[in-house]
Amino acid sequence: MARQAWAVVRKDLLLEWRGRSRIVSVLLFGVVTLLLFSFAIGPDSVILQAAAGGFLVLALLLSSTLGLSESFRLEQEQRAIEGLLLLPVDPVALYYGKCLSNTLFLMLLAPVLTPVALFFYNVELGPTGFLQLFGLWGLAAAGLSAPGTLYAAMTSRLQSQDVLLPLLLFPLVIPVLMGAVKSVTLVLTGDPMSQIQSWTLLLASFAIIYWSLCGLLFPHAIEEGS
Amino acid sequence: MTDTKTNTIAVRTVGLGKRFGKQWALAHCDLEVRQGQAVLLAGANGSGKTTLLRLIAGLHKPTQGELQIFGLDPQRERLTCRESLTLVGHEHYLYSQLTALETVLTWARLGGGDLSTDQIRGLLDEVDLGDHRNQRVGGFSAGMKKRLTFLRTKLENPRLILLDEPFSALDTAGQQLIEEWVDGYKVAGKTVIVASHNLPRAALLCERAVYLKQGQMIWHGKSSDMVQQMGLAS
Amino acid sequence: MSQRMTRIHLFGLGGLLLIAVGTFLGLFVAPPERYMGEVARIMYVHLPSAWNGMLFYLFAFGFAIASIWQHKPKWDALTVGCIEVGVVLNFLLLLQGSIWARPTWGVWWDWDVRLTTSLIMLLLFAGVLALRSFVQDAHRRATWTAIATIVAFIDVPLVYFCVRWWRSLHQVQSTPETVSSFMVWPLRLNAIGLFLLTIWMVSQRARLEMIRHQQEQIDEPARMAPVGGLENV
Numbered sequence: 282m283a284r285q286a287w288a289v290v291r292k293d294l295l296l297e298w299r300g301r302s303r304i305v306s307v308l309l310f311g312v313v314t315l316l317l318f319s320f321a322i323g324p325d326s327v328i329l330q331a332a333a334g335g336f337l338v339l340a341l342l343l344s345s346t347l348g349l350s351e352s353f354r355l356e357q358e359q360r361a362i363e364g365l366l367l368l369p370v371d372p373v374a375l376y377y378g379k380c381l382s383n384t385l386f387l388m389l390l391a392p393v394l395t396p397v398a399l400f401f402y403n404v405e406l407g408p409t410g411f412l413q414l415f416g417l418w419g420l421a422a423a424g425l426s427a428p429g430t431l432y433a434a435m436t437s438r439l440q441s442q443d444v445l446l447p448l449l450l451f452p453l454v455i456p457v458l459m460g461a462v463k464s465v466t467l468v469l470t471g472d473p474m475s476q477i478q479s480w481t482l483l484l485a486s487f488a489i490i491y492w493s494l495c496g497l498l499f500p501h502a503i504e505e506g507s
Numbered sequence: 508m509t510d511t512k513t514n515t516i517a518v519r520t521v522g523l524g525k526r527f528g529k530q531w532a533l534a535h536c537d538l539e540v541r542q543g544q545a546v547l548l549a550g551a552n553g554s555g556k557t558t559l560l561r562l563i564a565g566l567h568k569p570t571q572g573e574l575q576i577f578g579l580d581p582q583r584e585r586l587t588c589r590e591s592l593t594l595v596g597h598e599h600y601l602y603s604q605l606t607a608l609e610t611v612l613t614w615a616r617l618g619g620g621d622l623s624t625d626q627i628r629g630l631l632d633e634v635d636l637g638d639h640r641n642q643r644v645g646g647f648s649a650g651m652k653k654r655l656t657f658l659r660t661k662l663e664n665p666r667l668i669l670l671d672e673p674f675s676a677l678d679t680a681g682q683q684l685i686e687e688w689v690d691g692y693k694v695a696g697k698t699v700i701v702a703s704h705n706l707p708r709a710a711l712l713c714e715r716a717v718y719l720k721q722g723q724m725i726w727h728g729k730s731s732d733m734v735q736q737m738g739l740a741s
Numbered sequence: 742m743s744q745r746m747t748r749i750h751l752f753g754l755g756g757l758l759l760i761a762v763g764t765f766l767g768l769f770v771a772p773p774e775r776y777m778g779e780v781a782r783i784m785y786v787h788l789p790s791a792w793n794g795m796l797f798y799l800f801a802f803g804f805a806i807a808s809i810w811q812h813k814p815k816w817d818a819l820t821v822g823c824i825e826v827g828v829v830l831n832f833l834l835l836l837q838g839s840i841w842a843r844p845t846w847g848v849w850w851d852w853d854v855r856l857t858t859s860l861i862m863l864l865l866f867a868g869v870l871a872l873r874s875f876v877q878d879a880h881r882r883a884t885w886t887a888i889a890t891i892v893a894f895i896d897v898p899l900v901y902f903c904v905r906w907w908r909s910l911h912q913v914q915s916t917p918e919t920v921s922s923f924m925v926w927p928l929r930l931n932a933i934g935l936f937l938l939t940i941w942m943v944s945q946r947a948r949l950e951m952i953r954h955q956q957e958q959i960d961e962p963a964r965m966a967p968v969g970g971l972e973n974v
Contacts, residue, residue: 364600
């Protein structure tokens with residue numbers, strides 16, 4: 282199963298590399314989102330600095346949803362996912378492969394959007410802070426990918442995918458959103474009471490629970506006979 | 508519909524039926540195909556041929572009746588049944604951004620194995636795609652995609668091969684290639700079920716035939732008899 | 742009317758009766774709450790709505806697991822019944838909470854732990870119903886409803902804890918030992934009454950869903966006679 286999952290990851294990474302315009306578009310979307318938040322709040326730098334963590338995580342979340350819905354559009358073309366099932370690829374291996382490749386894709390967003398956010402909102406951050414941020418976003422990306430991959434697979438077969446995926450996903454990932462916003466804000470503004478650990482634990486718990494649960498449910502979601 | 512060639516039953520259906528929404532695409536299907544047989548499914552568009560093949564492949568759950576693949580229920584033993592068969596259907600299951608070589612390598616890896624570049628090149632040469640191995644599949648013609656997809660029957664080495672309109676989009680050379688391969692599979696004792704409009708050609712491949720109309724089997728017998736009765740003998 | 746149908750209507754009637762008695766006691770017999778006064782009487786509907794809403798989401802979770810396990814229409818019907826009624830109770834809970842908040846805290850909405858969690862629960866399960874409405878195939882609809890229900894329900898404790906860390910303003914949960922016995926009885930009666938009434942509502946909704954499922958079943962066409970030859974096909 283691990284070999285098959287890894288084969289899925291390799292395929293997805295190769296397809297991502299070939300279709301580079303997708304990640305560029307998603308990144309641009311993220312930058313535009315950060316800009317819109319600034320306009321919504323106004324040029325008050327104090328408020329912008331305080332809200333920088335929240336805006337950055339929201340921009341990452343919105344960009345992630347775009348990326349997730351695209352991840353299964355490729356599989357729907359020529360019904361490639363059916364081909365995978367016929368090979369036969371174990372659906373659980375397919376799930377973990379896609380989940381991992383989605384997590385890696387989402388993690389690519391942070392190194393670009395973080396400096397942009399720090400630039401717009403006038404926040405300074407050292408190398409250690411950057412590393413912390415990327416680590417936290419890695420956990421958050423894993424948490425988003427788990428239910429996101431499951432729901433993207435389901436909604437990609439429906440007409441209103443663009444509406445349904447965020448509708449299903451956003452309320453579900455509020456713990457990830459809160460955990461990421463709180464911990465990112467603590468990294469940006471300082472953490473005198475060492476609260477980051479609790480939020481990191483929440484992010485890790487969410488990721489572990491949903492990677493396990495969604496792996497069990499995925500075969501039922503994509504098999505017509507389930 | 509039986510043959511004394513072998514006792515293993517590759518496919519058995521009893522009262523098999525499939526409904527999509529309000530429409531019954533297949534109904535009252537009783538079919539028995541023994542290991543090593545080659546069977547033709549004939550019928551007009553919408554007669555249920557593709558539905559039957561997809562049910563056998565486990566891509567649909569039957570609405571009614573029973574289905575067994577080598578004695579197993581494909582809904583319960585999905586992976587085992589799918590390891591025993593390959594479906595080459597209307598869809599090509601290709602990623603347009605991958606090259607032919609990458610596609611075959613991906614299939615091999617996803618199937619749990621691996622292949623060297625030389626081995627892949629050899630396989631692609633067999634379907635006359637060796638010169639196009641580094642070309643992205645998105646730029647292939649329909650016939651080239653078909654030939655590439657047909658490679659799966661070699662890669663996966665199944666006991667049961669399901670072919671849905673194998674001759675469509677292929678030129679004469681391509682059709683001859685398919686015929687050669689299918690003959691090879693029959694010699695190797697594999698079971699082949701072909702759904703096709705191209706009756707004279709497909710009938711030559713298969714010794715038995717079944718005719719479907721409006722989702723039901725209305726005739727079965729020797730494929731040579733089918734060709735004769737339909738006045739298609741040249 | 743079949744015996745089973747008659748029995749289920751007794752749940753509805755019994756529930757209404759208990760709610761009527763409980764509400765009467767709560768409005769006219771129980772004393773006003775020490776700190777919040779007459780306003781607190783809303784708890785006689787608010788708390789039963791909260792308990793029953795949560796309980797029926799839990800039932801939905803159980804039926805969803807059964808639906809994945811057994812793929813029988815009755816499990817799907819019960820799942821959707823519990824979710825729909827749960828969503829209604831959830832909505833009423835938020836409305837009541839808002840009505841209670843205004844005179845108590847001076848605002849229509851506050852980011853209190855339980856209210857916020859309830860709002861997120863409403864969105865989670867309303868999302869399940871939205872997903873369901875887009876799926877035509879009955880089997881897939883049942884499977885996906887069950888999956889989305891399980892995923893949503895598992896999220897509830899995570900949401901609760903993260904919102905709690907975020908902030909809390911709600912009063913400490915009352916238990917019967919900490920409130921006057923005059924308040925306990927209306928609460929109990931309304932809670933049990935609403936439970937019985939909700940069972941009735943779920944059963945009716947599930948029955949509707951089973952009727953819909955039966956209407957979607959189209960009988961197999963008659964078997965066609967085999968033909969002797971293919972000369973005329």
